[in-house]
Every structure is written in C-alpha cells, then in structure tokens.
Amino acid sequence: MSEPEGSRKYGEIVRLALERGFFMPSCEIYGDAPAGFWDYGPLGVDLKRKFIEFWRRELVKRDGMLEIDGSQVLSKKVFQASGHLESFVDPIAKCEQCRAIYRLDKLIEEKTGIHVPERMNLEEMKRLIEEHDIKCGKCGGKLIDLSHFNMMFRLGVGVIGADAYLRPETCQNIFIDFLRIHKTMRRNLPFAIAQVGKSFRNEISPRQGLLRMREFYQAEIEVFFNPKKANEFPKADPMMDYELRLKPLGRDETIEITCKEALDSGLISSRLIAYYLSLIQQFYEKAGISREKIRLRQLGDDEKAFYAVEAWDLEVETSLGWIELVACNNRGGHDLGGHQRFSGHEMEVLDDGEKVLPHVFELSMGVDRSIYCILENALDLEGGKPVLRLPPHFAPIEVAVLPLLSKEPFTSKAREIYEMLKLDFDVEYDESGSIGRRYLRFDEVGVPICITIDHQTLEDDTVTLRFRDSSMQLRVDLGELAETIKNHLG
Ligand SMILES: [Zn+2]
Numbered sequence: 001m002s003e004p005e006g007s008r009k010y011g012e013i014v015r016l017a018l019e020r021g022f023f024m025p026s027c028e029i030y031g032d033a034p035a036g037f038w039d040y041g042p043l044g045v046d047l048k049r050k051f052i053e054f055w056r057r058e059l060v061k062r063d064g065m066l067e068i069d070g071s072q073v074l075s076k077k078v079f080q081a082s083g084h085l086e087s088f089v090d091p092i093a094k095c096e097q098c099r100a101i102y103r104l105d106k107l108i109e110e111k112t113g114i115h116v117p118e119r120m121n122l123e124e125m126k127r128l129i130e131e132h133d134i135k136c137g138k139c140g141g142k143l144i145d146l147s148h149f150n151m152m153f154r155l156g157v158g159v160i161g162a163d164a165y166l167r168p169e170t171c172q173n174i175f176i177d178f179l180r181i182h183k184t185m186r187r188n189l190p191f192a193i194a195q196v197g198k199s200f201r202n203e204i205s206p207r208q209g210l211l212r213m214r215e216f217y218q219a220e221i222e223v224f225f226n227p228k229k230a231n232e233f234p235k236a237d238p239m240m241d242y243e244l245r246l247k248p249l250g251r252d253e254t255i256e257i258t259c260k261e262a263l264d265s266g267l268i269s270s271r272l273i274a275y276y277l278s279l280i281q282q283f284y285e286k287a288g289i290s291r292e293k294i295r296l297r298q299l300g301d302d303e304k305a306f307y308a309v310e311a312w313d314l315e316v317e318t319s320l321g322w323i324e325l326v327a328c329n330n331r332g333g334h335d336l337g338g339h340q341r342f343s344g345h346e347m348e349v350l351d352d353g354e355k356v357l358p359h360v361f362e363l364s365m366g367v368d369r370s371i372y373c374i375l376e377n378a379l380d381l382e383g384g385k386p387v388l389r390l391p392p393h394f395a396p397i398e399v400a401v402l403p404l405l406s407k408e409p410f411t412s413k414a415r416e417i418y419e420m421l422k423l424d425f426d427v428e429y430d431e432s433g434s435i436g437r438r439y440l441r442f443d444e445v446g447v448p449i450c451i452t453i454d455h456q457t458l459e460d461d462t463v464t465l466r467f468r469d470s471s472m473q474l475r476v477d478l479g480e481l482a483e484t485i486k487n488h489l490g
Contacts, residue, residue: 009319012386013375014209020445022047022375022396023210036206036214038368043445046396046426048217051287051371052196054393055219058283059363063235065192065221066185070173072198073155076163078172081342082335087306088168089148090118090204091125097141103204104146108134117302122146151202166200171362174222175335178358182224182349189351189358190225190233190272196367210368211323217367223276224358226351227333230270239278246312247297254295267298269310273330273361280314280326280363287370288391289377293317296328307334316373325370331360378446388446389469392489398426399485400442404454406431414453417463417478425485443468449485 017023021041027033040048060067079085091104104125105116111134116125126146128134136143153166167173174193181193196219206212240260247254248267257267259274268274277296284294299311310330315322336347336357348355378390392398401418403410411431418429428447430438435452442450452464456475463481465474467488476484 007319009376009379009381010208012379012381013372016375016379016386016388016444017041017044017209034214036203036212038210038213043396044371047375047390047394048367048371050394050396051367051374052219054287055196055283055365055367058286059221059279060194063192063279065194066181066187067194067196068173068177068181069197070167070170070177070195072167072200073157073164074167074172074176076165077342078176078339079152079165081338082172082175083306083338084152084165084168085150088152089150091120091122092147092149092204093129093143094145095136095139095141096144098136098139100136100138101204102136102143104129106205107137108132115302119302119306122148149202149204151204153200153202168201169199169220169364170195170197170218171220171222171335171364174220175339175360178224178336179345179347179349189229189349189356190223192221192223194219194221196220208320210372211320213368219365219367221276221363221365222335223272223361223363224336225272225361226354226356227359228356229351230272230359233271233275236271236275239275242278242282244274244277244281245291245295247295249298249300269330273310273328276361276363277312277328280328280365284314284316284325287374288394289316289373293377295322297322305329307331309334316377318373318376323369323373325366325373327362327364329362329364331362333357333359335360385440385443387443387468390446390448392448395446395448396426397428397442397445397447398449398489399428400438400447400450401427401429402435402438402450402452403431404435404452409458410453413457417451417453417481420478421482421485424482425489439466449488451481 020043022044023038023040025033026037026039093102093104105118108114108116108125108128112132129143134143135141152168155164155166157164174195198215199218200215203212203214206214241258243256243258244262245254245256246262246267259278262268263271263274281294281296285291293316295315296312297315299313304311308329309332312328313324314326314328315324340347348357374394378388380387380389399421401414403414415429418427421427439450448468450466454464457463461478462475463478465476
C-alpha cells in the first residue's frame, strides 16, 4: 500500500464494488455488523458464477475430476480427527487495562520486525514481549492472558445443542465421503475430487475486503494417490517442458524452470505434484493474469499448515503486494489416516491388488481473493476514466443495448433487440443519459460490447456494435447480430 498507484487501484476497486454492485459489506445498515462478512451484488454474482464455471472447465473437466457438494456443518469428531480442534489456532493476548485483543505473532512482527512463525510456542512469545517491551498499541497497557484461540465457529445442533462446527475448509467433506465416492464411482488411484462452497474462519482481525473474510468461498481439489507411485504418472508427460515460475525456499527471486528440471533437481518431489502445479499456474495464465505476476512460492516448515508435508503457495502480484490465492499442499496420509483412526472405518483401498492408504495432494483456492485479483488485473486507469478490461468470459454483462435517444421509436426498437438477445447472453438495457456517458459507464464494469440503435436502424435494421477494447465500431445486420456477438465473446 506504500506506493500511491497501489492504494489508488485498491481504492478504485472498492469504489467500483460499492457503487456498481460487485460487493458490499454485509449488514451494512446496522451498527453491530461484524467485520469480515461481505455480500455479492448482482454484478459480483455474475462474475463469481463465471469464475467458478471457468474453474470447473479448466480444472475439474480438463482433469476428469469428480465434484461433490457437501454440508457446511460438520460434527465435532470430524475436527478431532482432522486435528483442527487442537491445531487450528492463532496465538492471542489481551491488554490488562483496555481489554483490546491482539494477534500475538503479528503484533510482535509489527513491533520488532522479527519473523514469528505461527507455531512458535507461547513461552517464546512471552519472552519476546518482555525483551522488546511490547505494550498495548491503544493505551500502553500490559499484555496478559497469552493463549491460543481456535478459529472455528462452534454451533449447537438440535434442542440439546450437540457440538458441531462450521467447516473451516471445504476439503473435510471430501475426505469423509472418500470411501463412498471411491466405491460408487469406480475410480482407481490416482483420482481427484473437487468441491466449491463456503468455509468459515473466525479471523481475529479480518481486513481488506475480499482478501481476509470470516465467511468465504473456496474451490478445493483433493488428489488421492498411492504414495509409492507418485512418480508413475503418464498424464504429466505433456507437461515436462512447461515452465513453472517457482520461488524456492531461501531464494529471493522467482526462477523459470521446466517441470523436468524441477523434478531432476529434486525441487518438486514427484511427477504427480509437478503436473498439478503446472495445471494451477496455467489456470491463472488463462484467467488473464500475466506470467510475471504469478509465482509458486515454496513454504518452509514454520509457515506450512499443520497437516502439510510439502507446500507451495500460488501467489499473484497486486498493488497490495503478493497475495496467496491457492495453497498447494501435499497433505500426505494425514487426512485419511486421521479419519480412519477416529471413525473406525478402514480408509485403505486396493491399488493393483495392493492395499494402500491414499495420500492427498490439494489445490485449495480462495475464490473471493481470486476475484479481487482478476478485477484489479483488469482495471485500466491509464486514460483517466476507469476501464475494466475483463476477459469476455468473465464479463458480468456481455452486451449493453442502448437506444441513441431515450424516446420513441428508438426505445421500442432497442427493447425488441434486448428481448431477442436476453436468453442467450447477459444483456443490459439502458436509455438514461448521453450515449457517450453510457459507453463510459459500461466500460467501467467491463462490458465488452455495446449495441447502439440509431436512425439508420429504423431504416435498414442494422445496429452499431462498439467494442470496449478497440473502441472499433462495426455495422451489423440484425439477422447476423447474435452470431457476431458470439464470435467476439469467443
Ligand atoms: Zn490497552
């Protein structure tokens, strides 16, 4: 946020979001609205739907994954087995005087510049607080009651209020359903199960709109594989020359390296993982983010999630810095092993006659964050007036239908054209204000094509198409309109 251009872009996205109906704070008319909850408005819903469809096409379908849609409320045992009850915690401390609560690791980092791993124990943090004389930022009071705060939302189910939790990650459904899916869908290892849906985390300090929320969308993919065969993965063959952008542990710069080189040098442990890392990097390239703004950063032991044995974060560079969009974790046998132990159900399956407990590699995507990055990436402030250069397949409104003047017979003719297109495209009709102002309004929300109904339309049934990115204008016969639009949208 230090450079002005950066904060300007973030501010502009927030303004657009609020003024044009992409997203808005939840419960905003009430003073007791908790932070970290956001609503998608009409344009945001369309953008999110298109993003998820893109995820489905480019990952789920491309790879032949199976998709499920699981419950958001899960029993306590699930999280005993997954380790979340014990380990999904943040260290906190309270001010003795004003009772302000601080996230301890972040506070110490902010005050001292020392990197504090999430897993540092409380004793160690206490020592740092004393050594650096860290006090409450609001009143200067002493920090007390150091403890771990569990970030899951607890619920009471039924009249007795049985303990249950809102899922903090969507993947737990996938692990619990694994046995049945494996059996009913008749898949052999390796195969992947995907799910998109909401997750809930009681963040101590939610911030920056869609970037850190308490209720958010995840699109998760869990690949189940035989750990002895992670290198026997023919699907990876065509990817061997693909160049990954990796930021290995201990290196300051991002390197471009082919999958083959990354495997030969031991940077990536298996062909299966190299393949899925390639797939996810390609996903964001296809989403319109330029290669130099994408990297896969390797995480060290102090940064990895508690269940991960090997972890890469796919990050995208924005005006706010690098933002983590996808956690790519080798979760090993943690998940199925844990559920096997706690449920008493055997999670081992047959692979070529051999019984194995599948390991899991995951691509855990933050949908809302991805949407922020796509919006920021598309925002062009060069010409003074903001233009959202969204790829056509993400545009919430594909076509705007505009009568040149807001009077008859232009309006009737324009409405007729709107009716003709509305079931096949995402169309908006608008007759208010000058035509120039309307073009700007639609540029601002990323509409790729505006159709103008003018004097000539009334004479010969042709309309003018104006394309957002080229500002080129094209005269088209109404009989060819739908086909022309379809071709341009691609
Ligand atoms: Zn205080």
